[in-house]
Amino acid sequence: xxxxxxxxxxxxxxxxxxxxxxxxxxxxxxxxxxxxxxxxxxxxxxxxxxxxxxxxxxxxxxxxxxxxxxxxxxxxxxxxxxxxxxxxxxxxxxxxxxxxxxxxxxxxxxxxxxxxxxxxxxxxxxxxxxxxxxxxxxxxxxxxxxxxxxxxxxxxxxxxxxxxxxxxxxxxxxxxxxxxxxxxxxxxxxxxxxxxxxxxxxxxxxxxxxxxxxxxxxxxxxxxxxxxxxxxxxxxxxxxxxxxxxxxxxxxxxxxxxxxxxxxxxxxxxxxxxxxxxxxxxxxxxxxxxxxxxxxxxxxxxxxxxxxxxxxxxxxxxxxxxxxxxxxxxxxxxxxxxxxxxxxxxxxxxxxxx
Amino acid sequence: xxxxxxxxxxxxxxxxxxxxxxxxxxxxxxxxxxxxxxxxxxxxxxxxxxxxxxxxxxxxxxxxxxxxxxxxxxxxxxxxxxxxxxxxxxxxxxxxxxxxxxxxxxxxxxxxxxxxxxxxxxxxxxxxxxxxxxxxxxxxxxxxxxxxxxxxxxxxxxxxxxxxxxxxxxxxxxxxxxxxxxxxxxxxxxxxxxxxxxxxxxxxxxxxxxxxxxxxxxxxxxxxxxxxxxxxxxxxxxxxxxxxxxxxxxxxxxxxxxxxxxxxxxxxxxxxxxxxxxxxxxxxxxxxxxxxxxxxxxxxxxxxxxxxxxxxxxxxxxxxxxxxxxxxxxxxxxxxxxxxxxxxxxxxxxxxxxxxxxxx
Numbered sequence: 001x002x003x004x005x006x007x008x009x010x011x012x013x014x015x016x017x018x019x020x021x022x023x024x025x026x027x028x029x030x031x032x033x034x035x036x037x038x039x040x041x042x043x044x045x046x047x048x049x050x051x052x053x054x055x056x057x058x059x060x061x062x063x064x065x066x067x068x069x070x071x072x073x074x075x076x077x078x079x080x081x082x083x084x085x086x087x088x089x090x091x092x093x094x095x096x097x098x099x100x101x102x103x104x105x106x107x108x109x110x111x112x113x114x115x116x117x118x119x120x121x122x123x124x125x126x127x128x129x130x131x132x133x134x135x136x137x138x139x140x141x142x143x144x145x146x147x148x149x150x151x152x153x154x155x156x157x158x159x160x161x162x163x164x165x166x167x168x169x170x171x172x173x174x175x176x177x178x179x180x181x182x183x184x185x186x187x188x189x190x191x192x193x194x195x196x197x198x199x200x201x202x203x204x205x206x207x208x209x210x211x212x213x214x215x216x217x218x219x220x221x222x223x224x225x226x227x228x229x230x231x232x233x234x235x236x237x238x239x240x241x242x243x244x245x246x247x248x249x250x251x252x253x254x255x256x257x258x259x260x261x262x263x264x265x266x267x268x269x270x271x272x273x274x275x276x277x278x279x280x281x282x283x284x285x286x287x288x289x290x291x292x293x294x295x296x297x298x299x300x301x302x303x304x305x306x307x308x309x310x311x312x313x314x315x316x317x318x319x320x321x322x323x324x325x326x327x328x329x330x331x332x333x334x335x336x337x338x339x340x341x342x343x344x345x346x347x348x349x350x351x352x353x354x
Numbered sequence: 355x356x357x358x359x360x361x362x363x364x365x366x367x368x369x370x371x372x373x374x375x376x377x378x379x380x381x382x383x384x385x386x387x388x389x390x391x392x393x394x395x396x397x398x399x400x401x402x403x404x405x406x407x408x409x410x411x412x413x414x415x416x417x418x419x420x421x422x423x424x425x426x427x428x429x430x431x432x433x434x435x436x437x438x439x440x441x442x443x444x445x446x447x448x449x450x451x452x453x454x455x456x457x458x459x460x461x462x463x464x465x466x467x468x469x470x471x472x473x474x475x476x477x478x479x480x481x482x483x484x485x486x487x488x489x490x491x492x493x494x495x496x497x498x499x500x501x502x503x504x505x506x507x508x509x510x511x512x513x514x515x516x517x518x519x520x521x522x523x524x525x526x527x528x529x530x531x532x533x534x535x536x537x538x539x540x541x542x543x544x545x546x547x548x549x550x551x552x553x554x555x556x557x558x559x560x561x562x563x564x565x566x567x568x569x570x571x572x573x574x575x576x577x578x579x580x581x582x583x584x585x586x587x588x589x590x591x592x593x594x595x596x597x598x599x600x601x602x603x604x605x606x607x608x609x610x611x612x613x614x615x616x617x618x619x620x621x622x623x624x625x626x627x628x629x630x631x632x633x634x635x636x637x638x639x640x641x642x643x644x645x646x647x648x649x650x651x652x653x654x655x656x657x658x659x660x661x662x663x664x665x666x667x668x669x670x671x672x673x674x675x676x677x678x679x680x681x682x683x684x685x686x687x688x689x690x691x692x693x694x695x696x697x698x699x700x701x702x703x704x705x706x707x708x709x710x711x712x713x714x
Contacts, residue, residue, distance in 0.1 A: 049548050049549065049550060050548045145637065160411075189410040189411055189575060190410075190575065190576075190577065190616065190619040190620055190621075191410060191615065191616060191619045191634045192410075193619065193621070194618075194619040194621070195634075197621070216548065216549055217549070217621060218623065219620070219621035219622045219623050219625075220621045222621070222623045246623055256550075257549065257550070258623075260549055260550045260552075260553040261549055261553070261578070262553075262556070262576075262578040262579050262581065262582035263578060263622060263624065264577070264578050264581060264605065264617075264620055264622040264624065264625055264626075264627075265622075265624050265626070266581075266582065267602055268581055268582060268583075268584060268585065268601045268602055269560065269582065269583070269585075270582060271557065271560075272553035272556055272557055272582070273553065274550050274551070274553035274554040274557065275550040275553075
C-alpha cells in the first residue's frame with residue numbers, strides 16, 4: 001500500500017503490519033497486514049466488533065504484548081522502526097495509552113495524585129512540589145472537582161467517570177506525541193461519555209497531539225475523528241474521512257455494523273438487522289475476503305480471492321462488490337434472487353438476513 | 355426531579371397487569387444515615403406492554419426492579435400484580451407468585467451456575483414447579499432451549515463456560531421463559547454484549563414477547579436500546595421518575611430538562627438532540643442526602659427558588675401519553691420558562707457561569 005503523503009508529517013506509519021500469537025493450533029493472526037499513516041495532530045478512530053484485532057493492533061504498536069508474539073511488516077513511529085524493538089523508551093515520554101477499565105488499570109493502594117505525578121518526577125525530573133502542582137493543574141484541566149483534595153484519595157473513593165479522568169490526566173501529564181485511547185468510555189454513562197470524549201478531542205486539538213480512539217460504536221467516532229478505520233478479522237475493511245464513512249460507505253461490513261445498532265430516530269419496535277454468524281477463526285482463517293461468510297453481497301470470487309485495495313481520493317476499501325456501485329448492486333440482486341449468497345448465507349428478498 | 359403524585363397512573367379499566375405505587379426503598383448506612391435509593395416511584399404496566407426504564411448508574415433502576423420481586427422487600431409502597439399486593443404476601447404466598455414474574459440479569463455468565471449443565475439450569479424451575487411427568491417436563495425444556503436458538507442435545511452435556519456471552523444470555527431467557535411467566539424483568543440484558551450480538555438478543559426478546567404474550571419491564575442505560583424495545587419509557591434520576599410516557603413522544607419532544615440533557619449526550623450519528631448546548635453540570639448528589647424539592651435542581655439549567663421548596667408532581671403534556679414532573683418543562687417552544695415573578699435563576703446554574711465542569 002502506497003502512501004503519497006510526506007513522511008515527515010506522519011507520526012505513525014504502518015505498512016503491512018502483522019501481529020501473531022503462538023498457540024497450540026498454530027499462529028493466531030490477530031493483525032493481518034494493516035497499513036496506515038497517522039498525521040501529526042490528527043485523530044484516527046478504529047471501529048470493529050470484539051475480536052476484530054483493534055486492541056491487539058494498538059497494544060502491538062505500544063509494545064505491550066509480551067514475548068509470545070510474532071511481529072511482521074513495518075511500523076514506524078516518528079521515522080523510527082518499532083517492529084521487534086523495545087519500545088519502553090517511548091513510554092511515559094512520547095506514547096501514552098488510556099485503557100478501557102479505569103478500575104483495574106489504576107493502582108488500588110496508591111493515592112491517585114501520586115499515580116499522576118510519578119511519571120512527571122520520573123521522566124521529566126520534576127521535584128515533588130512541582131509535580132504536585134502540575135498534577136492539580138491537570139486535574140483541573142480534566143474536570144475533577146476539588147483537585148487538591150482528590151490528590152490524596154484512593155481509586156476506590158472515586159466514581160468510574162472520575163477514575164477515567166485520572167487515567168486521562170496520567171496520559172496527558174507527559175504531553176505525549178501520540179495518545180491511544182482503547183475504548184475509553186465503554187464502561188461509563190452516556191453523559192459522562194460525552195464529557196470524556198469532548199475533553200479528549202479538546203485537549204488533542206489544543207496540544208497538536210495525535211490520537212487513536214478504539215471503539216465499537218460508530219457514533220462515538222463520528223464528529224470526533226478525522227478518519228475512521230473499520231477493522232474485521234485483523235484486516236482493514238474500509239478507511240475514510242469521518243463523514244465519508246457515513247455518507248458513502250463502500251464496505252458491506254461497515255453497512256452491516258451500522259444497521260445492527262438501534263438508532264434514536266427509528267420508531268419504537270424497529271426490527272434490527274444483526275450480522276449473522278461469528279467472527280472468523282484467526283488461526284485457520286477463510287480464504288479470500290474475511291467477511292464473505294457473513295456478507296449479503298458475497299460471490300464466488302469473495303471466497304477465493306482476497307480483495308485488493310481500492311483508493312478513491314482519501315477513501316480506501318477492500319471489497320470486490322462495494323456498496324453503492326453497479327457491481328455491488330448486481331451482486332446483491334443476484335444473491336437475493338437466489339435466496340442465498342455464495343457462502344451459503346440465506347437471505348430474504350429485501351436483503352434481510354434470515 | 356421529582357416526581358411525586360400519581361396523575362400518570364392509568365385506571366383499572368386499562369388492563370393494568372403490574373402497578374407500582376409510591377414505592378420507597380431505603381437502605382441504612384451507618385448509624386443514622388439512610389440511602390434513599392428509590393423514593394416515591396409509581397408506574398404501571400399493561401398486559402402485553404413493554405415499559406423501559408432509563409437513567410444513569412445509581413439512579414435506582416435496578417433497585418426498583420428488585421423491589422418488584424421483593425428482593426429485598428421495599429421500605430414502603432405497593433406492588434400490585436393481578437390485584438394482589440406483593441408486599442403484603444408472606445414468604446409462601448410470594449413463592450407461589452415467583453414463577454410468573456421472572457428476571458433476566460445483566461451479566462449472563464455470572465448469573466448462571468458454572469457447575470451445572472445448561473439443561474439442568476433451564477430445567478431447575480420446572481423441576482420445582484411442574485406438576486407434569488418428568489419426561490414431559492424435559493420435552494418442554496428442550497423446546498424452550500430450541501426456541502432461543504440453541505441445540506438441546508448439546509445443552510445436556512455443556513456448561514455455561516462453553517458458551518459465548520450472547521448464548522449465555524439466551525440461556526437466561528430460556529430459564530426465565532420455561533415457567534410460562536406473565537412478566538419478565540430484564541435488568542440491562544444486553545449491556546455486556548457486542549453490538550451485533552445485542553441486535554440478535556433484542557430481536558429474540560421481541561419474538562419471544564410476541565409468541566408468549568409477555569409483559570416486559572426493560573431496564574437499560576442505553577437510550578437507543580430502550581427506545582427500540584419499549585412501548586412506554588420512564589426516565590429516572592436519583593431515585594425518582596421525572597418523565598414517563600409513550601417512547602416516540604418522549605424522544606421527539608422531551609419535556610424534562612434532564613431528559614433533554616440525557617438525549618443530547620447520545621453518540622448516535624443522526625442525533626437531532628445533540629444540538630442542545632446545555633451541559634449537565636455538577637456532580638450527582640449523594641442519595642444519602644438528596645436535594646429538597648426537585649431532586650434535579652442542583653444541576654438543572656432552569657432551576658429557580660420554586661424548585662428548591664416545592665416538589666413538582668406529574669402533569670400531562672398536551673393530550674398524548676406523556677407525563678412530566680417539572681415546574682418549568684420544555685413545552686411549546688419555551689413558553690414555560692420561568693418568568694421573573696416566579697423567581698430568578700439561581701446563580702451558578704445558568705449557562706454562562708459554570709461552577710465545575712460536568713461530573714458524573
